[in-house]
Amino acid sequence: xxxxxxxxxxxxxxxxxxxxxxxxxxxxxxxxxxxxxxxxxxxxxxxxxxxxxxxxxxxxxxxxxxxxxxxxxxxxxxxxxxxxxxxxxxxxxxxxxxxxxxxxxxxxxxxxxxxxxxxxxxxxxxxxxxxxxxxxxxxxxxxxxxxxxxxxxxxxxxxxxxxxxxxxxxxxxxxxxxxxxxxxxxxxxxxxxxxxxxxxxxxxxxxxxxxxxxxxxxxxxxxxxxxxxxxxxxxxxxxxxxxxxxxxxxxxxxxxxxxxxxxxxxxxxxxxxxxxxxxxx
Amino acid sequence: xxxxxxxxxxxxxxxxxxxxxxxxxxxxxxxxxxxxxxxxxxxxxxxxxxxxxxxxxxxxxxxxxxxxxxxxxxxxxxxxxxxxxxxxxxxxxxxxxxxxxxxxxxxxxxxxxxxxxxxxxxxxxxxxxxxxxxxxxxxxxxxxxxxxxxxxxxxxxxxxxxxxxxxxxxxxxxxxxxxxxxxxxxxxxxxxxxxxxxxxxxxxxxxxxxxxxxxxxxxxxxxxxxxxxxxxxxxxxxxxxxxxxxxxxxxxxxxxxxxxxxxxxxxxxxxxxxxxx
Amino acid sequence: xxxxxxxxxxxxxxxxxxxxxxxxxxxxxxxxxxxxxxxxxxxxxxxxxxxxxxxxxxxxxxxxxxxxxxxxxxxxxxxxxxxxxxxxxxxxxxxxxxxxxxxxxxxxxxxxxxxxxxxxxxxxxxxxxxxxxxxxxxxxxxxxxxxxxxxxxxxxxxxxxxxxxxxxxxxxxxxxxxxxxxxxxxxxxxxxxxxxxxxxxxxxxxxxxxxxxxxxxxxxxxxxxxxxxxxxxxxxxxxxxxxxxxxxxxxxxxxxxxxxxxxxxxxxxxxxxxxxxxxxxxxxxxxxxxxxxxxxxxxxxxxxxxxxxxxxxxxxxxxxxxxxxxxxxxxxxxxxxxxxxxxxxxxxxxxxxxxxxxxxxxxxxxxx
Numbered sequence: 014x015x016x017x018x019x020x021x022x023x024x025x026x027x028x029x030x031x032x033x034x035x036x037x038x039x040x041x042x043x044x045x046x047x048x049x050x051x052x053x054x055x056x057x058x059x060x061x062x063x064x065x066x067x068x069x070x071x072x073x074x075x076x077x078x079x080x081x082x083x084x085x086x087x088x089x090x091x092x093x094x095x096x097x098x099x100x101x102x103x104x105x106x107x108x109x110x111x112x113x114x115x116x117x118x119x120x121x122x123x124x125x126x127x128x129x130x131x132x133x134x135x136x137x138x139x140x141x142x143x144x145x146x147x148x149x150x151x152x153x154x155x156x157x158x159x160x161x162x163x164x165x166x167x168x169x170x171x172x173x174x175x176x177x178x179x180x181x182x183x184x185x186x187x188x189x190x191x192x193x194x195x196x197x198x199x200x201x202x203x204x205x206x207x208x209x210x211x212x213x214x215x216x217x218x219x220x221x222x223x224x225x226x227x228x229x230x231x232x233x234x235x236x237x238x239x240x241x242x243x244x245x246x247x248x249x250x251x252x253x254x255x256x257x258x259x260x261x262x263x264x265x266x267x268x269x270x271x272x273x274x275x276x277x278x279x280x281x282x283x284x285x286x287x288x289x290x291x292x293x294x
Numbered sequence: 295x296x297x298x299x300x301x302x303x304x305x306x307x308x309x310x311x312x313x314x315x316x317x318x319x320x321x322x323x324x325x326x327x328x329x330x331x332x333x334x335x336x337x338x339x340x341x342x343x344x345x346x347x348x349x350x351x352x353x354x355x356x357x358x359x360x361x362x363x364x365x366x367x368x369x370x371x372x373x374x375x376x377x378x379x380x381x382x383x384x385x386x387x388x389x390x391x392x393x394x395x396x397x398x399x400x401x402x403x404x405x406x407x408x409x410x411x412x413x414x415x416x417x418x419x420x421x422x423x424x425x426x427x428x429x430x431x432x433x434x435x436x437x438x439x440x441x442x443x444x445x446x447x448x449x450x451x452x453x454x455x456x457x458x459x460x461x462x463x464x465x466x467x468x469x470x471x472x473x474x475x476x477x478x479x480x481x482x483x484x485x486x487x488x489x490x491x492x493x494x495x496x497x498x499x500x501x502x503x504x505x506x507x508x509x510x511x512x513x514x515x516x517x518x519x520x521x522x523x524x525x526x527x528x529x530x531x532x533x534x535x536x537x538x539x540x541x542x543x544x545x546x547x548x549x550x551x552x553x554x555x556x557x558x559x560x561x562x563x564x565x566x567x568x569x570x571x
Numbered sequence: 572x573x574x575x576x577x578x579x580x581x582x583x584x585x586x587x588x589x590x591x592x593x594x595x596x597x598x599x600x601x602x603x604x605x606x607x608x609x610x611x612x613x614x615x616x617x618x619x620x621x622x623x624x625x626x627x628x629x630x631x632x633x634x635x636x637x638x639x640x641x642x643x644x645x646x647x648x649x650x651x652x653x654x655x656x657x658x659x660x661x662x663x664x665x666x667x668x669x670x671x672x673x674x675x676x677x678x679x680x681x682x683x684x685x686x687x688x689x690x691x692x693x694x695x696x697x698x699x700x701x702x703x704x705x706x707x708x709x710x711x712x713x714x715x716x717x718x719x720x721x722x723x724x725x726x727x728x729x730x731x732x733x734x735x736x737x738x739x740x741x742x743x744x745x746x747x748x749x750x751x752x753x754x755x756x757x758x759x760x761x762x763x764x765x766x767x768x769x770x771x772x773x774x775x776x777x778x779x780x781x782x783x784x785x786x787x788x789x790x791x792x793x794x795x796x797x798x799x800x801x802x803x804x805x806x807x808x809x810x811x812x813x814x815x816x817x818x819x820x821x822x823x824x825x826x827x828x829x830x831x832x833x834x835x836x837x838x839x840x841x842x843x844x845x846x847x848x849x850x851x852x853x854x855x856x857x858x859x860x861x862x863x864x865x866x867x868x869x870x871x872x873x874x875x876x877x878x879x880x881x882x883x884x885x886x887x888x889x890x891x892x893x894x895x896x897x898x899x900x901x902x903x904x905x906x907x908x909x910x911x912x913x914x915x916x917x918x919x920x921x922x923x924x925x926x927x928x929x930x931x932x933x934x935x936x937x938x939x
Contacts (some may be wrong), residue, residue: 039350528651
């Protein structure tokens with residue numbers, strides 16, 4: 014009796030150690046791969062990176078050129094897409110988790126899951142037909158709308174999952190104190206899930222910042238600085254795509270440099286949002 | 295809208311569209327099966343590779359690593375999500391494909407070569423390369439969501455389990471069990487990205503619409519077919535075929551999502567879950 | 572800062588931003604709508620999109636023309652020949668660009684007459700990745716066709732050996748790489764093979780996106796995709812545009828032309844191919860010049876086109892476009908050389924002049 018107890022104990026300890034080292038190996042593997050990719054980007058991109066590169070507009074091959082207008086375009090379109098997409102997505106997520114435990118909630122969830130799986134290029138085609146053709150030209154607005162369509166289901170689903178995890182006791186406590194349902198959702202549940210929602214929002218924004226396909230037919234691209242959303246607008250990803258698919262080595266180097274800028278920008282946004290939402294705790 | 299636009303091929307090919315093996319726009323022959331196969335298999339490879347690793351990373355970050363180690367790693371993993379797919383594609387061509395051709399492929403052929411999965415010529419371009427690139431791309435998404443889900447599980451549960459004498463790993467399994475629905479959500483997100491991914495896959499999968507048992511052979515996915523051709527197609531019947539295959543993609547997404555959920559649910563409601571909740 | 576306050580602040584910022592941006596949009600729209608007449612004197616922006624092949628030279632032209640005529644801003648975006656054709660049909664661009672002439676069916680669906688203005692010449696080259704092979708391979712249409720049809724599977728096949736008696740070819744499987752996307756490059760490549768090899772014409776045919784033989788080779792997206800694949804995969808073969816091969820010092824094969832000579836692709840051999848086909852050029856200038864006559868002609872050559880409506884709806888924009896086209900096909904040609912584009916033959920420039928002169932606004936010619 015005593016001996017089986019010890020062997021069981023030993024086995025449990027062994028399993029514990031094995032699993033602990035396995036998870037560490039996973040973390041190590043992913044970190045290594047990431048360093049490999051980022052290192053690869055950095056090595057290939059750093060040589061073309063300069064202040065001039067960051068403020069210049071694209072130029073014919075052999076005359077330099079940069080990504081200044083692409084940065085402005087990316088910032089404007091991502092911002093506008095977030096302004097549209099985040100509130101809608103979060104609201105949808107709150108609805109799905111707090112009120113959506115019925116058949117139309119299930120339909121909403123199914124639609125969101127399916128929308129997430131749609132290739133972004135289809136979103137681009139959809140916006141092309143719905144916005145670009147009636148407007149008569151490609152525009153930053155169309156690009157932003159395409160990105161917003163991608164943001165909404167991602168944010169909705171992550172918001173829902175995060176809100177689900179808020180303990181029911183918190184809701185019950187607030188309801189017991191006489192708070193109306195919407196107040197509980199808005200003042201109790203939403204703040205409690207804030208960090209998770211922020212992650213969802215971050216992931217969604219990171220995802221659309223890296224999207225090329227939906228912008229190709231909607232925002233197109235531009236050689237010039239453009240601050241009007243009804244004109245074709247440049248973006249980092251389309252510019253990277255352009256540079257990366259060109260025939261010349263200088264263009265390829267610029268593609269890597271622009272990627273480096275993009276990844277750095279995401280890092281900065283990420284840190285910013287994280288610190289903003291962490292303060293609460 | 296999509297159904298309406300795909301009527302020309304729907305009425306002309308009917309159900310044969312789904313089962314057809316040949317995709318020859320020039321001869322007006324459209325069969326979607328190789329693309330469905332490629333989409334499902336490449337996404338499955340991606341999920342099979344990425345989900346266990348991602349859960350491992352998330353568990354490491356939340357349950358084991360000290361905050362000072364966990365934070366920078368978490369940041370870096372999230373960064374992976376921001377890299378544009380073009381870049382993954384380029385990295386795939388220049389680094390991953392040669393690696394598979396020179397090292398991983400020969401290794402798999404000598405150790406597991408008796409399986410039809412790992413037979414055939416090695417070019418570095420094909421289903422496996424596509425699947426691995428996809429796995430890399432969905433890892434940050436799955437990791438980030440699983441991590442947040444784990445963090446959201448109340449500390450009291452862990453304390454209770456530890457107080458009852460459970461080891462750290464046993465505690466983790468309880469936490470994982472309670473987080474199952476959230477983890478399923480993360481898999482859905484990951485699958486969604488894998489199924490819909492276009493640029494990177496197009497660059498490494500070989501774009502050949504065939505069904506081959508070997509993972510080293512080139513294949514093609516619905517998304518990469520659409521990415522390569524939608525913008526350029528002008529012929530009516532061809533456009534209609536592309537739209538219909540877009541519809542098929544909805545269907546595939548739905549089926550694969552359902553499968554993933556069933557899988558997660560069955561794992562989560564196993565004996566462990568029953569005991570602890 | 573609590574989360575609540577953050578949310579409120581974000582919302583306020585969002586609303587303010589939306590209002591500002593919205594105002595900006597509507598303000599802009601009033602002065603610059605699609606079909607309103609642009610006022611003379613202000614800056615005129617011309618939007619073009621389409622073929623990626625001439626992108627480097629069109630960008631160069633846009634920049635150089637900005638120096639000659641600072642009031643005209645030209646924005647060209649290379650997103651593919653098919654996209655260029657779609658853009659001109661849907662009128663989302665002021666001019667389209669395509670390597671491949673538009674089909675009769677597509678031209679019929681247009682809301683007005685579309686003109687094809689040839690701008691420069693290019694070529695499709697066969698490139699390969701063969702370790703230890705220094706001298707350029709010599710290939711005939713028959714051999715290229717056999718490789719892409721899967722009839723010739725090894726590099727040391729008798730057919731390849733017969734054309735390259737002095738080259739030691741490896742006993743390795745050939746991996747053909749083709750374009751997976753619809754592409755003018757594929758159209759030119761398959762046009763050449765269809766004209767010369769009956770088996771090719773019957774099994775694959777001439778198409779922007781032909782039906783490749785299943786199980787033979789791999790597809791890649793874009794010229795850069797094919798180039799990357801060939802560079803990275805030993806014993807592969809692929810076809811890309813001349814500019815890509817020249818800019819990256821890729822090995823290129825000498826191709827057997829109609830006169831039976833093996834010719835490598837160069838600006839001269841491409842010009843020779845155009846010269847050999849000027850007489851046969853139809854009135855609408857839509858033509859393929861593969862397998863052209865002449866000893867020095869490179870057989871897989873092609874024009875690239877700018878697509879414009881014959882009747883322009885906006886007089887000021889139309890005038891700017893006409894002047895730009897004139898400048899590009901005359902003064903602009905000299906920028907082609909260092910970017911590896913061959914200039915139009917003098918006889919073709921004459922025909923182009925006639926086309927540009929025929930562009931009108933409400934019946935009035937725009938070129939004086």
